[in-house]
Amino acid sequence: MITPYRDRPEPPYYAVIITSTPSGTDPEGYAAMGRRMGELGAAQPGYLGRESMYAPDGSDLTVIYYRDPESIRAWQQHPEHLEAQRLGRDRWYARYRVEVARVERTYDFTAPPM
Amino acid sequence: MITPYRDRPEPPYYAVIITSTPSGTDPEGYAAMGRRMGELGAAQPGYLGRESMYAPDGSDLTVIYYRDPESIRAWQQHPEHLEAQRLGRDRWYARYRVEVARVERTYDFTAPPM
Numbered sequence: 576m577i578t579p580y581r582d583r584p585e586p587p588y589y590a591v592i593i594t595s596t597p598s599g600t601d602p603e604g605y606a607a608m609g610r611r612m613g614e615l616g617a618a619q620p621g622y623l624g625r626e627s628m629y630a631p632d633g634s635d636l637t638v639i640y641y642r643d644p645e646s647i648r649a650w651q652q653h654p655e656h657l658e659a660q661r662l663g664r665d666r667w668y669a670r671y672r673v674e675v676a677r678v679e680r681t682y683d684f685t686a687p688p689m
Numbered sequence: 690m691i692t693p694y695r696d697r698p699e700p701p702y703y704a705v706i707i708t709s710t711p712s713g714t715d716p717e718g719y720a721a722m723g724r725r726m727g728e729l730g731a732a733q734p735g736y737l738g739r740e741s742m743y744a745p746d747g748s749d750l751t752v753i754y755y756r757d758p759e760s761i762r763a764w765q766q767h768p769e770h771l772e773a774q775r776l777g778r779d780r781w782y783a784r785y786r787v788e789v790a791r792v793e794r795t796y797d798f799t800a801p802p803m
Contacts, residue, residue: 580708580786590790592704592752594694594740598800626708628742628750636742636750638706670799672694676704676790685784686712 581624586678588623589641595671596634605667612659619653621646640678647675695738700792702737703755709785710748719781726773733767735760754792761789 597605616622621642629635641647650656663671711719730736730753737754744750755761764770777785 580784586788590704590706590788592706592740592792626706626750628744628748630742634742636740636752638750638752664798664800668798668800670694671797673796674700674704674792675794676792678706678788678790680789682787683785684778684782686778686782 580683583623583640583681584642586680588678589644589647590676590678591639591641591647592674592676593635593637593639593671595637596632596669597667598669599633600666605663608659608662608667612656615653615655616650619646619650621649644675694797697737697754697795698756700794702792703758703761704790704792705753705755705761706788706790707749707751707753707785709751710746710783711781712783713747714780718776722773722776722781726770729767729769730764733760733764735763758789 613625616639617625623640623642625637625639627635627637641650727739731739735756737756739751739753741749741751755764
């Protein structure tokens, strides 16, 4: 988890849910590109944070949060990100699913001190 | 990942994103309740599937999919689930965040056979 429980604005805001399974080809290149895209993505306008976890088989579940649909579209069309997406389809991914969702309400809980 | 890439309907549908950190109290009871709620929840009307991953520290990122907001509300108010939520806050969770989101569009990719 990269930014656990990082503060987010009041809804509505947006979540991009990414489920992915690597192909197993070029794992070092895939990891390096993941780090680069993580850093570059976090610097984009409207980025609100990210949760990410891996299964033992390398499958990945990531949720990235954004202020609005325009921020998501701008990042999708960023030239360096477009090239990473192309390489991902050519080389690194066996499969992925991306779901763009509008967060409508939230519930938070923090246990009181013992 | 419980139902990787399980088919889902065309958007719109709903995603409930749950980020949670266990307190460390009663891990066996927590795990047993998690299994029970997973089975009971999957049997509810409007349930579309689930993705779930754990970090090494026990933190959990789960996304559960539903047909519509009514299905989510009905499950939130299910008597056995209400009791599980109460026990969770009293005993099992240090922290959690629940985000209810409307999935507006999706992209799928499957690599062609080598």
